[in-house]
Amino acid sequence: MTIEVIAQKRVVEGTGASRRLRRAGKVPGVVYGGNQDAVSIELDHNTLFYALKDEAFHGAVLTLNLDGATEAVLLRDTQLHPWKPQVLHVDFQRVNANEKITTKVALHFKNADICPAVKLGGKKITHIMNDVVVKALPANLPAFVEVDLSALQSGQSVHLSDLPVAEGVELVELARGHDLAVAQAS
Secondary structure (H helix, E strand, C coil), X not given: CCCEEXXXXXXXXXXXXXXXXXXXXXEEEEEEECCEEEEEEEEEHHHHHHHCCCHHHHHCCEEEEECCEXXXXXXXXXXXXXXXXXXXXXXXXXXXXXXXXXXXXXEEEECCCCCHHHHCCCCCEEECCCEEEEEECHHHCCCXXXXXXXXXCCCCEEEHHHCCCCCCCEEHHHHCCCCXXXXXXX
């Protein structure tokens, strides 16, 4: 599934220009990386605001349509207004198909209600991590990592080494020698 983001180049920059853009229903942003200069862009606010509610938008390689030219990008940062439902700024990073990228991927927990710790032991499942940092080629980047809790016993934990990841996908913390707990039954 490819997600397309439509943007236009921004010619005026600065605080005042960004405020005028926001009042006009646009979001200022920037695209950087990939051995090219950074480009200031503007996007439609409502389209971006509702796209940010989709989990896949945060972890997937996106297709940025910038004035008709497309390029692969990752969402790197968003700045939100403290109390209004408004996106203030967005950053995208260009992606090279031949270079590994490091990004966060969401964890999806399943079978927590049928595991022996809950069914027989009356324990509760605690999610210690909600996402993991992975390193992979853009084509191998998973949308999420599934955590199966069906065999979890009372007092046990699920660690990073227990997670099923596709070939070519590396868990960064595990590569550093840190086999952290992801969920536990307590």
